[in-house]
Amino acid sequence: MHKQISSLQNQAVKELLQLQEKSRARKKQHSFVVEGVREIGLALKGGYRLKKLYYCPDLFSAEELNFVLKETSSEVNISEITQSVYEKIAYRGSTEGLLAIGEAKDLSLQEIELKINNPLILVAEAPEKPGNIGALLRTADAAAVDAVFIANPKTDMFNPNIIRSSVGCVFTQQIATGTTSEIISFLKDRKIGIFGAALQASVPYDSVDFTGASAIVVGTEATGLSEEWLEDSTQNIVIPMQGEIDSMNVSVAAGILIFEAKRQRKFN
Incomplete structure (x- = not known):
């Protein structure tokens, strides 16, 4: 009883x-x-x-x-x-x-184990809405990315709104949080290409080779990526927009970019 x-x-x-x-x-x-x-x-x-x-x-x-x-x-x-x-x-x-x-688990970068030589990583800088974080995690799970990094998080990853909106995908991913500087250092130390979604000095996203070790980095819809990411990126990429506005929901943008990388990798 x-x-x-x-x-x-x-x-x-x-x-x-x-x-x-x-x-x-x-x-x-x-x-x-x-x-x-x-x-x-x-x-x-x-x-x-x-x-x-x-x-x-x-x-x-x-x-x-x-x-x-x-x-x-x-x-x-x-x-x-x-x-x-x-x-x-x-x-x-x-x-x-x-x-x-x-x-809870320790979500520090030191706990991340990348099991392949050409990992595909999703990085989101300072996402503010738990619902967006949950959607990003669902996208990452659908594409089976190797890790998700949240730079300068605005909330802890065990916020019930994140758990709910991710439908539990917060538990299925390798996740780490850290500062932008820490994550950039982690990626550079491992020779992982940094592809920042940005309007400045960018090329169309489908013209980039994502088959090597790659980190796709997205920022907030309001302010985009910080200068630090733009300066340290291997190449900035852009999704050509054909409507009246120049931004889209961050999880939608991440989905387009990640699945282009997966397409190039023949969904491996």
């Missing part, structure tokens, strides 16, 4: 809400909240350790819970929560009835 939580004043409920709402709490506890069967499954597949599991028996059966537990490699604390508590703490509108607290 698992412990049942029925009060919104329970300390566990307060902890869950803190982790969902406050980046400071996530960093201090080195933890995050993940919600839903698919996302929890991807976290486990990505090697994340679950600390606690909460399930609502009205929405999620003990049999389904046992199936999830078979995928875990360590002991995990399990609690039942009532439907009223679940509805208070669930971040999404869906009613799967399962959420967990996971242990």
